[in-house]
């Protein structure tokens with residue numbers, strides 16, 4: 001009996017009130033994590049080794065950033081190579097180019113390219129903001145994501161049972177004047193690149209035009225497994241983003257390169273942001289958009305990765321006051337319960353990207 005009483009007290013002692021348990025800062029390396037949005041299209045293995053060391057697995061993504069098939073093919077070769085060397089560490093996502101969109105056989109050539117990538121292990125396809133923001137039609141207007149000429153590509157992705165990663169539009173900051181932007185990184189990027197600063201180009205499609213075209217594409221293909229990269233470009237409001245996730249039950253989002261906007265909302269609405277992460281943890285995947293551009297040594301790269309990943313770990317698991325050069329005000333960490341941290345940093349991605357469980 002005395003033994004049972006003792007056991008009872010041990011149980012009471014170890015199970016906190018409400019059943020919540022929390023990670024400590026020091027648990028960082030021991031907890032398995034996934035970063036679902038990185039760009040490693042080089043031969044060096046430094047990124048993969050740092051990720052393995054810090055208990056991260058990675059989704060490595062090809063992107064039509066340069067706008068050429070040549071660059072797409074080159075990136076796929078490296079993404080494939082990284083996966084070959086570390087099969088358990090990576091899941092690869094391919095992309096296609098719209099360089100020759102107006103040529104007659106673009107559609108059939110694109111489908112053949114995607115099939116060749118699927119045969120080599122690509123799990124899905126990324127579409128990029130150049131559709132909607134750069135690609136022009138013969139009459140000079142922008143080709144938007146819901147354009148009929150893209151229908152067969154999307155249909156093919158669904159039939160092949162592949163994933164769709166969509167970076168459509170830009171952060172809302174892109175359509176705001178510099179002094180109204182919520183993050184320092186956007187402010188410096190758009191001051192250096194006025195050609196991409198849509199506030200200065202009111203003749204081009206608006207933020208809402210970009211979101212509407214993306215949504216009409218999802219309405220057309222409601223069964224598609226879609227990951228809205230960069231918080232589906234609704235990074236400016238957790239309430240709006242929650243409403244969007246409610247409207248598209250098959251959609252998920254990643255947090256890539258938008259932690260500044262998360263921190264910025266935390267300054268004035270920490271409880272709202274915290275509730276958002278708890279409520280939608282099954283739909284949110286941690287990501288950074290980090291890559292290897294061979295501009296630093298392997299040691300410097302590993303250090304930079306650790307600094308970024310640790311910053312976000314600290315934000316999610318502790319309630320410490322924090323500062324970041326992404327924004328100008330201090331903010332407090334969310335201290336999310338363990339099970340929510342596990343979902344955002346691992347479980348949601350493991351289910352969506354079919355990582356091996358062993």
Ligand SMILES: [Zn+2]
Pocket residue numbers: 037039063256289
């Ligand atoms: Zn990216």
